[in-house]
Amino acid sequence: MIDHNLYNEIPETDTRKQWFHPSVLISWYKFYDAGRKAMGDRTWTNDIVYMRVEEMYLINAEANARANHLPEAKAALKLY
Numbered sequence: 001m002i003d004h005n006l007y008n009e010i011p012e013t014d015t016r017k018q019w020f021h022p023s024v025l026i027s028w029y030k031f032y033d034a035g036r037k038a039m040g041d042r043t044w045t046n047d048i049v050y051m052r053v054e055e056m057y058l059i060n061a062e063a064n065a066r067a068n069h070l071p072e073a074k075a076a077l078k079l080y
Contacts (some may be wrong), residue, residue: 001026 002025010017021028057076064073 001018004025006019007020007025018026061073061076064070064076
């Protein structure tokens with residue numbers, strides 16, 4: 001999702017604005033096949049989600065913090 005205020009700051013001429021569905025502000029076109037149909041691809045061959053490695057480190061740190069493993073959470077954030 002994208003924050004409503006940030007979405008409104010994106011100019012209409014900016015291609016990145018098309019990445020999000022205008023009514024619910026979820027990522028709609030950025031990582032998905034534009035020709036997809038709801039429930040149309042039951043094998044999940046055309047929906048590939050990309051994630052930056054930095055996001056994986058943050059997810060790891062957040063999971064450790066929520067599990068009250070604070071030393072591990074801090075260590076995950078200090079890797080880079």
